Amino acid sequence: MTHHPASPHPKQFQHFIDGRFTASSSGRTFEKRRPTDNALIGHVSEGGQEEIDAAVQAARAALDGPWGQMSVEERSALLDRVADEITRRFDDFVAAEMADTGQPRSMMEHAFIPRGAANFKIFADVAKNVATEAFQTATPDGAGALNYAIRSPKGVIGVICPWNAPLLLMTWKVAPALACGNTVVVKPSEESPGTATLLGEVMNAVGIPNGVYNVVHGFGGHSAGAFLTAHHDVDAITFTGETRTGATIMKAGADTIKDVSFELGGKNAGIVFADCDFEAAIEGTMRSVFLNCGQVCLGTERLYVERPIFERFVAALKQRAEALKPGDPQDSSTTLGPLISDAQRAKVLSYYEKARAEGAIVVTGGGVPELPGDLAQGFWVQPTIWTGLPENAAVVREEIFGPCCHIAPFDDEAEVVRLANDTPYGLSTAIWTRDLSRAHRLAARIDVGIVWVNSWFLRDLRTPFGGSKQSGIGREGGVHSLEFYTELRNVCIKL
Numbered sequence: 001m002t003h004h005p006a007s008p009h010p011k012q013f014q015h016f017i018d019g020r021f022t023a024s025s026s027g028r029t030f031e032k033r034r035p036t037d038n039a040l041i042g043h044v045s046e047g048g049q050e051e052i053d054a055a056v057q058a059a060r061a062a063l064d065g066p067w068g069q070m071s072v073e074e075r076s077a078l079l080d081r082v083a084d085e086i087t088r089r090f091d092d093f094v095a096a097e098m099a100d101t102g103q104p105r106s107m108m109e110h111a112f113i114p115r116g117a118a119n120f121k122i123f124a125d126v127a128k129n130v131a132t133e134a135f136q137t138a139t140p141d142g143a144g145a146l147n148y149a150i151r152s153p154k155g156v157i158g159v160i161c162p163w164n165a166p167l168l169l170m171t172w173k174v175a176p177a178l179a180c181g182n183t184v185v186v187k188p189s190e191e192s193p194g195t196a197t198l199l200g201e202v203m204n205a206v207g208i209p210n211g212v213y214n215v216v217h218g219f220g221g222h223s224a225g226a227f228l229t230a231h232h233d234v235d236a237i238t239f240t241g242e243t244r245t246g247a248t249i250m251k252a253g254a255d256t257i258k259d260v261s262f263e264l265g266g267k268n269a270g271i272v273f274a275d276c277d278f279e280a281a282i283e284g285t286m287r288s289v290f291l292n293c294g295q296v297c298l299g300t301e302r303l304y305v306e307r308p309i310f311e312r313f314v315a316a317l318k319q320r321a322e323a324l325k326p327g328d329p330q331d332s333s334t335t336l337g338p339l340i341s342d343a344q345r346a347k348v349l350s351y352y353e354k355a356r357a358e359g360a361i362v363v364t365g366g367g368v369p370e371l372p373g374d375l376a377q378g379f380w381v382q383p384t385i386w387t388g389l390p391e392n393a394a395v396v397r398e399e400i401f402g403p404c405c406h407i408a409p410f411d412d413e414a415e416v417v418r419l420a421n422d423t424p425y426g427l428s429t430a431i432w433t434r435d436l437s438r439a440h441r442l443a444a445r446i447d448v449g450i451v452w453v454n455s456w457f458l459r460d461l462r463t464p465f466g467g468s469k470q471s472g473i474g475r476e477g478g479v480h481s482l483e484f485y486t487e488l489r490n491v492c493i494k495l
């Protein structure tokens with residue numbers, strides 16, 4: 001029997017400002033719909049200038065108040081408790097994120113929600129254990145001078161988040177920001193209000209002082225997002241989202257010289273050599289193309305496969321893609337979720353059309369699958385594979401953010417490096433080969449922030465994470481996050 005998701009009882013998602021849940025002064029709300037079946041999940045308060053002002057004011061006061069007075073040890077201990085409380089309320093977080101994104105429960109349980117807790121743990125550790133630099137400096141009088149650097153919080157940080165992995169991506173910024181002693185105002189995506197709101201309850205439960213973590217819901221342009229980026233009392237903006245949005249945010253922050261950390265779009269290449277472990281390459285490529293229904297910034301949308309195994313690779317990937325099972329995320333047999341919204345589906349389907357118009361061979365997919373019952377109302381698309389397109393085709397050049405890829409053959413290393421680099425983006429790449437010397441050579445020549453060899457999305461949270469070219473500005477992760485979330489002050493003492 002087909003299992004259908006129960007219709008949810010619509011919730012209220014309110015702002016979290018100065019430790020309290022509040023509606024907008026305007027009383028305005030917008031609807032959040034469930035991607036699996038378009039059911040109404042809840043009404044979300046729509047923040048405006050007034051809510052952003054209140055949240056920034058609360059964040060500033062907390063910085064000057066108890067949070068600013070705490071030792072690193074005290075702050076780290078509290079952040080450890082945040083992680084523990086997320087883990088204690090694991091099922092609530094899984095349910096909230098599953099409702100917002102429609103992605104399978106197993107992915108929430110094994111990857112996205114545990115990462116939310118892990119982000120707090122790692123940055124609590126980093127902030128406690130990182131040393132700063134010191135220099136002994138010679139002076140003409142022979143007595144010398146001592147230079148040492150101290151770190152202080154940057155201030156009030158604006159955190160603007162996307163919807164594709166809401167808790168993971170938000171805490172990846174909030175955790176280091178708080179560990180470094182800053183306070184934050186978060187603007188979650190309008191498509192994923194759930195877990196950012198729940199985190200407010202967690203902050204109160206473990207005793208994070210009021211005003212340290214604030215959430216204002218709302219839209220981007222001409223709304224809460226834009227008001228936050230232009231606010232004169234916000235010291236820096238950390239943003240994950242589309243490259244074009246990043247450009248708008250940079251302009252908005254220019255007047256007040258706001259520091260920015262950007263994790264932006266990608267058009268990531270997967271490179272498969274004939275000597276690879278074929279099964280591992282297929283398995284890894286399946287995840288890199290179809291995980292989260294292709295809505296992963298690090299995902300592969302362009303594949304280059306060495307000619308001797310091209311046909312075999314395309315056939316194997318097709319077979320595996322056709323075995324993906326869309327369905328209710330609660331069902332343990334479900335392996336593919338829907339897209340986040342009707343608008344995202346329209347965008348992805350427009351690329352499915354473009355591929356056809358540009359003469360692609362549609363190896364599989366290219367349309368909308370049929371789902372039973374209420375699920376027929378959800379934002380589903382078929383996993384799709386193309387071959388046969390030139391490199392200048394739209395689906396080979398532009399970020400689609402859907403469950404699809406184009407596969408092209410290549411003949412030698414120099415050619416594939418040129419193809420991989422022929423893009424304005426530079427986020428990540430995955431190389432599949434048993435020849436590690438070759439892997440090293442390629443890793444050094446492909447212009448991206450993150451190279452995976454014989455793996456994909458294998459994360460060590462101490463490593464630098466970010467994109468080159470138009471895929472971002474700066475690196476976050478481990479000590480690299482400290483570079484952005486603190487001001488380094490040099491003290492020079494003449495001895």
Ligand SMILES: NC(=O)c1ccc[n+]([C@@H]2O[C@H](COP(=O)([O-])OP(=O)(O)OC[C@H]3O[C@@H](n4cnc5c(N)ncnc54)[C@H](O)[C@@H]3O)[C@@H](O)[C@H]2O)c1
Binds near residue numbers: 163187218241245472
């Ligand atoms: N590099 C990375 O680490 C990474 C990770 C995840 C997603 N992404 C990228 O994110 C994109 C998908 O997310 P999305 O569709 O939510 O991105 P988006 O840029 O549309 O929106 C992201 C956030 O920015 C806000 N926003 C929009 N316009 C704004 C404005 N003018 N001023 C201030 N805020 C504004 C939105 O409300 C939302 O909260 C993809 O391009 C993907 O590659 C990158």
Ligand SMILES: O=C/C=C/C=C(\O)C(=O)O
Binds near residue numbers: 164169
């Ligand atoms: O969709 C993008 C996923 C990004 C992942 C991270 O930012 C991370 O693992 O820290």
